[in-house]
Amino acid sequence: MRHAHTVEQVRAAEAALMARLPEGALMQRAAAGLAAVCAGLLPRVYGSRVLVLAGSGDNGGDALYAAARLARRGARAEALLLDPAKAHAEGLAALLAAGGRTTADPDAFGRADLVLDGIVGIGGRGPLRPAAAPFAAMARRGRLVAVDVPSGVDPDTGEVAGPALRADVTVCFGTHKPGLLIDPGARYAGVVHLVDLGLDLPPAPVRALQHADVAALLPVPGAESDKYRRGVVGVAAGSARYPGAAVLAVAGALHGGAGAVRYTGHAAAEVVRRHPETLVTEDGPARAGRVQAWVVGPGGGEDAERTLREALDTGAPVLADADALTELARLGPAALAGRDAPVLLTPHAGEAARLLAGVGEDADADAVAARRLRAARLLAARYGATVLLKGSTTVVADPDGRARVNSTGTGWLGTAGSGDVLSGLAGSLLATGLAPLDAASAAAYLHGLAGRHAAGPGAPITALDLAAALHHAWGSLTG
Structure with missing residues (x-):
């Protein structure tokens, strides 16, 4: 699992550690790790051109000290000081003592074999200053290594307020920063290397699960399991106009670990034709029989409000997607008030904007995509529900702020019906007994793996291709 901490948490941990270490020791740890990664990126260090874009403060100091280490190994190291009067004096002295030099020539950026982006560290906020902004658009032939975070990227949120440097590699210190894991910032980070500084950090507010973490969450049936013990997921989806949404949501649910899928809606004939193992009723959630979690909304059409209300009244966990989210945006958080069982919302950016409007927050889809961590957390807090915000980076947020x-x-997941498959998958995991945060996280992970597998080396896929690949994705985690 990758843990990401806020700037405030990192600063506090660094201060506590520096109080116990000799002066400058922590910066030398960071510089040593940074230099080691840089050396590994160069075909050879000796004779390579290394340029430091050095801003003021410790971020520039880390880069200057690292360049000094490379200079001692024979690199031709230069530093372009964006504000010479505020350059890190000790780091600059170390570079000059190692045989490096300063330059005022911006064309050195394009000639370098490796550029160290030490302009703005984790203390930076907002757009780059005029002296730094041009480097975001300059052509270069060498690799760019960001020091802790690419300049122009908000370390806490991943927001990019203007021009930002696009790194091939980011070397982060002590812990991941949320902005390195969340788009749009993640797209600027490249490959992320973590250098352990020995910080004593609190629990991470943002985490990214990996294979072993997801494998540990997935339900495993025991010898005495039957379809009811494994959980029954109810799917209330589809309409005369959108029967395919029901077929796809059921396809996702059948691959999500529950022992049975119970379908109710207007697409029963299409569902049974495609998935004969499905239990079918036309009576709606209120009279559907035993169900451990409900999925409502995909292609729901004119019945969406009634179906949502009936599902909420059952007292079972409910996943609301698509048309159910539209109704919830109209009804507001009061529709969820007083429920003991959890609710999981799975909006894309446009649906999230409508839900935010339902609580008086002015936002559009672009604003949600640009500030997706903030949007997911705000929705979770205001609606009292877990939120899975879909997009190039999927963010799952709990009402308590955990994310x-x-x-x-893969980009090939941007295809019609992909979200319906995800809803069925996540609802099925809810029905097995997983908490909403775990069910949503595991579903997003499996969904992404299945998309990669279905697309292969890079080819268009359909939602049914995606659903069929879920079996392989699950097995790749547990096999």
Whole structure:
């Protein structure tokens, strides 16, 4: 599991550690780790051109000290000081003593074999200053290594307020920063290397699950299991206009670990034709029989409000998607008030914007995508529900502020019906007894893996291709 901490948490942990270490020792740890990663990226260190874009403060100091280490190994190291009067004096002195030099020539950026982005560290907020902004658009031939976080990326949120440097590699110190894991910032980070500094940190507010973490969450039937002990997931989806949504949600549910799928809605004939193992009723959630979790909304059409209300009244966990989210945005958080069983909302950016409007927050889809961590947390807090915000980075947020981000996926998942499969999958995991945060996190991870597998080396996929690949994705985690 990758743990990500806020700037405030990192600063506090660094201060506590520096109080116990000799002066400058922590920066030398960071510089040593940074230099080691840089050396591994160069075909050879001796004779390589290394340029430091050095801003003021400790971020520039880390980069200057690392460049000094490379210079001692024969690199031709230069530092372009964006604010010479505020450059880190000790780091600059170390670089000059190692044979490096300063330059005022911005064309050195394009000539370097490796550029160290030490402009703005984790204390930076907002757009880059005019002296730094041009480097975001300059052509270069060498690799760019960001020091702790790419300059122009908000370390706590991943927001990018203007031009930002796009790194091939980011070397982060002590812990991951949320902005390295969440788009749009994650797209600027490249490959992320973590250098352990020995910080004593509190529990991480943002985490990214990995294979072993998800495998540990997935339900495993015992010798005495039957379809009811494994959990029954109810799917209330589809309409005369959108019967395919029901077929796809059921397809996802059948691959989500529950022992049975119970379908109710107007697409029963299509569902049974495609998935004959499905239990079918036309009476709605209120009279559907034993169900441990409900999935409502995909392709729900004109019945969406009634279906949502009936599902909420059952007292079982409820996953609301698509048309159910539209109704919830209209009804507001009061529709969920007083429920003992959890609710999981699975909006894309446009649906999230409508839900935010339902609580008086002005936002559009672009604003949600640009500030997805904030949007997911705000929705979770205001609606009292777990939120799985879909997108290039899927963010799962609990009402208590905990958040997880998903590291799997492919652009080929942007296809009609993909979200319906995800809803069925996550609802099925809810029915097995997983908490909403775990069910949503595991579903997003499996969904992304299945998308990668279905797309292979890079080819268009359909939602049914995706559903069929869930079996392989599950097995790749548990086999």
